[in-house]
Amino acid sequence: MEKGRKQIVLFPYMAQGHILPFLALAQHMEQKGYAITFVNTPLNINKLHKSLPPSSNNIKLVEIPFNSSDHGLPPHSENSDALPYYLIPCLLTACPSLQLPFRNLLSNLIQEAGGEKPVCVVSDMFFGWCADVAHEFGIFHAIFSTSGGFGMACFYSEWLNLPHKVLSGNAVEYTLPDFPEAGTFHVTQLSAAVEELNKTATTYFQRKLGIPVWSIGPLLLSSEDRARIGSQSTISPEKCIQWLDQKEPNSVIYISFGSQNTISASQMEKLAKALDASGKNFIWVVRPPFGFDTNKEFVVEDWLPEGFLQSVQDQERGLIVKKWAPQVEILAHKSVSAFVSHCGWNSVLESLKNRVPLIGWPMHADQFYNAKWLVEEVGVCVEVARGSNFEIKEEDIMEKIELVMGENEKGKEIRRKACEVKEIMRDAIRDDGDYKGSSVKAMEGFFIAALQGREKGYCC
Numbered sequence: 001m002e003k004g005r006k007q008i009v010l011f012p013y014m015a016q017g018h019i020l021p022f023l024a025l026a027q028h029m030e031q032k033g034y035a036i037t038f039v040n041t042p043l044n045i046n047k048l049h050k051s052l053p054p055s056s057n058n059i060k061l062v063e064i065p066f067n068s069s070d071h072g073l074p075p076h077s078e079n080s081d082a083l084p085y086y087l088i089p090c091l092l093t094a095c096p097s098l099q100l101p102f103r104n105l106l107s108n109l110i111q112e113a114g115g116e117k118p119v120c121v122v123s124d125m126f127f128g129w130c131a132d133v134a135h136e137f138g139i140f141h142a143i144f145s146t147s148g149g150f151g152m153a154c155f156y157s158e159w160l161n162l163p164h165k166v167l168s169g170n171a172v173e174y175t176l177p178d179f180p181e182a183g184t185f186h187v188t189q190l191s192a193a194v195e196e197l198n199k200t201a202t203t204y205f206q207r208k209l210g211i212p213v214w215s216i217g218p219l220l221l222s223s224e225d226r227a228r229i230g231s232q233s234t235i236s237p238e239k240c241i242q243w244l245d246q247k248e249p250n251s252v253i254y255i256s257f258g259s260q261n262t263i264s265a266s267q268m269e270k271l272a273k274a275l276d277a278s279g280k281n282f283i284w285v286v287r288p289p290f291g292f293d294t295n296k297e298f299v300v301e302d303w304l305p306e307g308f309l310q311s312v313q314d315q316e317r318g319l320i321v322k323k324w325a326p327q328v329e330i331l332a333h334k335s336v337s338a339f340v341s342h343c344g345w346n347s348v349l350e351s352l353k354n355r356v357p358l359i360g361w362p363m364h365a366d367q368f369y370n371a372k373w374l375v376e377e378v379g380v381c382v383e384v385a386r387g388s389n390f391e392i393k394e395e396d397i398m399e400k401i402e403l404v405m406g407e408n409e410k411g412k413e414i415r416r417k418a419c420e421v422k423e424i425m426r427d428a429i430r431d432d433g434d435y436k437g438s439s440v441k442a443m444e445g446f447f448i449a450a451l452q453g454r455e456k457g458y459c460c
Helices: 016-031 042-051 085-112 129-136 149-161 195-209 223-229 237-245 265-278 308-314 327-331 345-353 367-378 394-405 409-428 438-456
Strands: 007-011 035-040 059-063 120-124 140-144 252-256 281-286 318-322 336-341 358-360 381-383
Touching: 007 016, 007 085, 016 035, 016 042, 016 059, 016 120, 016 140, 016 345, 035 042, 035 085, 042 059, 085 129, 120 129, 129 140, 140 438, 149 367, 237 281, 237 318, 237 327, 252 265, 252 327, 265 281, 265 308, 265 394, 308 318, 327 336, 327 345, 336 345, 336 394, 345 367, 345 409, 358 367, 358 394, 367 381, 381 394, 394 409, 409 438
Parallel strands: 007 035, 007 120, 035 059, 120 140, 252 281, 252 336, 281 318, 336 358, 358 381
Antiparallel strands: none
8 A cells, every 4th residue: 555645444334235336436536546444344355355456556455353143143144145135134233343343443543554544434324333433533424325315315304204104094105294305105115326316315415414415426346346346146247248249239128136135936927927928038137036945045947937947048038147147247238228127226327327227126225216216307217016025917017128128209218318317427427627527526525525624623
């Protein structure tokens, strides 16, 4: 690590959907001349050590002690992606146990630097206690949300107002009293981006919290870094590209519900039948259905209609991938026309960066609000279902596929808007000559605030 660089400490939650955006942020900050201390638990740090790009000379990976067995979790379970869905709350509950080790880590960093404090600590939204630790040392603190602005604003307002407690009678729709700009919500959306696209959310947080908010996205790793650091795909990018190269442009549907989500067995069957009847080419990342015993071996054929797998293989119309796929490379291919997605924020960004519209199937948390925003505000998505308990029909899936991929006016408009969003995202991170995109300006604003706070001894 080069001497003389000011230090920033980054601490993401233990999940790939959080670690990867934080790593993209670390690379961006490193390019701006900062030294990064990237904190996480031993197994996550070990994985990053094996895959961090050689060029990242000023990103230091630091372990923080954590024993999953102490918290009712299986041994060596330090990432939510390695856990069945029902155990993820246990990992969240265990997070406060990291507070004291993190305090010790910060103290050691300051001692090693001869008393010089880091410029700031940037922590995950699930680590609210990080602010207390940073402030104890007089260090500027910021939260980096790996969710989109609109989804995060809705999620925050939902928790403040708990609308499900005041709905009366047979009411199924409601509004958020402190966030009317968000429009009307349905009870099925209740949960257990860049500035140009997220102005409503940014304004809400500034109004509600009275502190600065910076829209610094989109933050995405390169496809090479994503492949090295992400979960191991069960199919090579080369094989996927070879298969896609044989298909016509804009003729393939990509289906994936992310690293922590899945659908029910009945939904899986209906989706398979709809894909078969649609006649469309597709790549489907199939994960064990909801409620599947993770101690058993997952055999894909057991959960699909009889003859389905053989039929699509014989026709060379479908590619079934077990659990993991090289998503970035797939979405970047010219043959891909639509993405059936859970609308997790990383997937949304990866899709729109490649001008691919979405067919939304949100599962939980901010995904419902991301889907609402993509449908109502941005116009690049249609929603087909919500959650794993939704009784879906084959005809509904086929209708939404045809709507997005067909030569109808609605489909053309959705695809046109997806292309517009791709340009907005590209312009947001432009920094060439006299032009600075909104995200570039936001990041500069953040650095100014952090450095001023460091010099004046105040915290955020």
